[in-house]
Amino acid sequence: MLSKPDSALILVGHGSTVNPDSSSPTFAHAETIRRQGLFGEVHCAFWKEEPSLRQVLHMVDCDEVYVVPNFISEGYFTRTVIPRELEIQGPVSVIQNKTVKYCDPVGSHHRMTELLLHRAAEIAPGVPPAQISLLIVGHGTSLNDNSALAAKREVDCIRQRGIYAEVLSTYMEEAPWIADWDQFTAQPHVVVVPFFIADGLHSFQDIPVLLGIDRETGSAASQSNVFRQNPHHLRNRLLYYASSIGTEPLLAELIVDQVANFDAAHPKRLSP
Amino acid sequence: MKDNLTERLAAHLADGPHHLGQILITPISGGGYELRHRDEPPPFPALRESTGPDAARQLALYTDTGEFRPLKSAPTLRRGWRLLLADTQELHLALDYLYPAMVGIWRSHQNGTLTAVPLDQTLARQTGMYAAAKRIQNDEARALIQRTCSSAKCLKRILWEMAPGQPVDGLPSGKMSPVLDPGTTACDEIPLLCHEACNILVAEARQVVKQRERDAPQPERQTQSTSPES
Numbered sequence: 022m023l024s025k026p027d028s029a030l031i032l033v034g035h036g037s038t039v040n041p042d043s044s045s046p047t048f049a050h051a052e053t054i055r056r057q058g059l060f061g062e063v064h065c066a067f068w069k070e071e072p073s074l075r076q077v078l079h080m081v082d083c084d085e086v087y088v089v090p091n092f093i094s095e096g097y098f099t100r101t102v103i104p105r106e107l108e109i110q111g112p113v114s115v116i117q118n119k120t121v122k123y124c125d126p127v128g129s130h131h132r133m134t135e136l137l138l139h140r141a142a143e144i145a146p147g148v149p150p151a152q153i154s155l156l157i158v159g160h161g162t163s164l165n166d167n168s169a170l171a172a173k174r175e176v177d178c179i180r181q182r183g184i185y186a187e188v189l190s191t192y193m194e195e196a197p198w199i200a201d202w203d204q205f206t207a208q209p210h211v212v213v214v215p216f217f218i219a220d221g222l223h224s225f226q227d228i229p230v231l232l233g234i235d236r237e238t239g240s241a242a243s244q245s246n247v248f249r250q251n252p253h254h255l256r257n258r259l260l261y262y263a264s265s266i267g268t269e270p271l272l273a274e275l276i277v278d279q280v281a282n283f284d285a286a287h288p289k290r291l292s293p
Numbered sequence: 294m295k296d297n298l299t300e301r302l303a304a305h306l307a308d309g310p311h312h313l314g315q316i317l318i319t320p321i322s323g324g325g326y327e328l329r330h331r332d333e334p335p336p337f338p339a340l341r342e343s344t345g346p347d348a349a350r351q352l353a354l355y356t357d358t359g360e361f362r363p364l365k366s367a368p369t370l371r372r373g374w375r376l377l378l379a380d381t382q383e384l385h386l387a388l389d390y391l392y393p394a395m396v397g398i399w400r401s402h403q404n405g406t407l408t409a410v411p412l413d414q415t416l417a418r419q420t421g422m423y424a425a426a427k428r429i430q431n432d433e434a435r436a437l438i439q440r441t442c443s444s445a446k447c448l449k450r451i452l453w454e455m456a457p458g459q460p461v462d463g464l465p466s467g468k469m470s471p472v473l474d475p476g477t478t479a480c481d482e483i484p485l486l487c488h489e490a491c492n493i494l495v496a497e498a499r500q501v502v503k504q505r506e507r508d509a510p511q512p513e514r515q516t517q518s519t520s521p522e523s
Contacts, residue, residue: 038363038493041354048350064389068492071365072394075489079407080389080397082298101420117406 022059023281029062029083030054032276033074033103034091034218036067043221044070046267047091053273060087068098074106078117086121087280093128093159093218093267094171112287124283128171128218130275134178137214137266141185144251144263145212154187154206155179158199158228159216161192169195172216193223193231200231203256210252211260218267225264234262298400302388303381305483312482314392314448315370318384321377326384328376328391340375348376349387364493365393366449366485398486402471409452410489411459412438419495425506426498431455433501439463441494442487449487 032054034047047065055063066077078086088107090099103109104123107116114121127133141155157179159172172190180188186208191199202211213232215224229235233255252259266272305311306326310319317331328349329340343352356362356369370391378384388396401407412434416427429437438461442451451469454460461469471484 036363038496039361041361052347070363070393071491072389073491075410076394076398079401080298080394082296084295097421105418105420 023277025060025085025087025280027061027083028085028087029064029081030060030276030280031064031066031077031081031086031088032091033066033088034068034070035098036070037221038069040219040221042225043219046219046265046272049268049270050091050273050276053270054277057277059277068102068106074103078107078119078121081119084119086119087124087283088121089124089276089279090126091218091267091276092126093216094167095126095129096167099126112283122280122283122287124279127272127276127279128168130279130282132275132278133266134175136269136271136275137175137179137216138182138184139271140214140263140266140269141212144214145210145261148210148212148261150185152208153185153210153212154189154208155185156189156191156199156202156206156211156213157216158191158193158213160223161195168216175216193227198231199228202232202260203258206258209258211258212263213260214263215265217265220264220268229262232260232262234260296400296404298397299381299385301400302385302396306381306384308481310480312480313388313395314366314485315368316388316391317480318388325380326378328378328384328387329374330370330372333372337375341373342375342377344377344379346378346383346386346390349390352376353391364447364491365391366395366447366487368444368446368448392485395485396483398488399483402484402486402488407452407486407488409454411454411456412461412490412494413456415453415490415495416498423495423499425502426495428502428506429498433505434498435461435463437494437497437501441497442468444468447487449485452486452488453490 032047032051034044037043044067051063051065054060061083062081064072064077064080066072066074068074072080090103092099107121108114109116109121109123112123114123137157145153157172157176159168161169169192176188176190179185187206189197189205191197191202193199197205202213215228217224234253251261253262306318306320310317312331315331316328319327321327329337333340352371352374353365354362355371357371362369376387378387385396398407416429419426434455443464450471451461451464452471471486
């Protein structure tokens with residue numbers, strides 16, 4: 022078990038100025054890790070909310086800080102925005118007299134596949150996987166960095182396990198379009214897992230409309246009184262819609278593991 | 294750990310009630326702290342009581358009318374509650390939910406290690422969709438700051454300048470000072486300090502530039518960035 026009583030963990034999320042649920046998973050995972058007592062301190066920081074990336078280091082007591090992006094993939098935010106705003110120079114940087122260690126984003130952890138499988142099984146209990154088309158839905162286009170590539174990678178990993186009749190990646194803004202889900206799936210049961218960090222605008226408001234569950238964009242997930250009832254009888258199929266993979270509680274384990282992975286890849290002697 | 298922020302906070306609050314933003318922090322005899330809105334009208338026993346730091350995040354999330362509060366230093370903290378915290382550890386976490394980073398930034402200011410960043414430098418490093426913000430003109434920026442950063446929108450005190458040697462003008466002098474004028478409040482206050490323009494101001498600056506360029510497109514207009522945010 023990792024133990025870093027003299028180190029701080031900063032978990033970085035995107036956040037939102039319009040959606041109250043965007044930062045919730047980041048706060049929830051931080052609280053889980055805080056309660057485990059693995060680190061001397063655990064803090065969150067955000068691009069669009071507070072504490073900001075420009076503020077967060079002032080909150081830290083420890084001289085050693087691990088930064089883990091709570092992002093689904095490597096890309097513009099993890100390579101440009103977070104390093105720029107925190108003034109990170111490389112894997113190990115000295116900033117405000119602290120040694121800051123920049124870890125890989127949680128979404129690139131090899132156990133993400135396991136989490137997707139866990140969520141897919143949870144959402145359609147008792148349904149034989151041989152009768153399920155599993156869809157991993159990402160944003161698509163270049164907007165969300167390499168998230169489309171990451172979704173494809175996860176689909177390949179799940180497919181290799183030979184559990185489900187079909188496993189496909191699908192997107193909001195590029196083909197194969199999630200709105201056409203019934204066109205490219207063959208099984209009577211269709212399980213959809215959003216490959217997003219939060220139940221924000223996309224996974225809770227946009228995708229349900231594209232799937233045909235909702236007729237119009239609803240309120241934020243936390244403000245909705247209507248729990249989604251799975252399965253949905255749509256287009257002569259049974260559709261099961263999960264909440265975003267980033268809300269999976271097991272993600273906290275992967276966040277901690279990214280710190281262990283950093284230490285394994287960057288032995289102490291390489292530190293300045 | 295050289296400088297324990299929780300211990301420093303405990304020592305600072307030991308001499309009685311303090312304000313932080315719209316909160317009144319009161320040490321409870323026998324241990325722990327009570328938080329409530331500083332302008333809460335009596336009777337206080339009518340306040341809805343909750344315990345523990347997690348409740349603070351929920352209290353900070355929405356206004357009285359149910360609107361999301363992305364900017365926690367907006368003067369829109371809901372009323373009607375009192376929050377009981379068992380110790381300084383819980384208090385510190387609760388304050389970080391209610392006014393993120395403000396206790397830590399107060400320490401850095403006290404230590405002389407808080408460096409204010411001029412607005413022109415904040416805008417100059419923006420990329421992607423926010424790269425447009427760096428094209429804001431001085432008069433536009435002044436008007437924007439008056440609209441976005443006034444105490445009606447944000448309670449933080451501005452420490453940054455428009456550009457080195459060029460202070461922000463058009464806002465009351467108290468808004469630009471890290472310390473309160475003596476005698477203006479009934480009890481001591483931990484200030485809310487803004488050492489750098491926030492993302493909300495940067496996003497608004499982009500909107501101002503985009504609007505101007507839409508209204509009067511210039512032939513020499515700069516090429517748009519092709520990064521993912523644009």
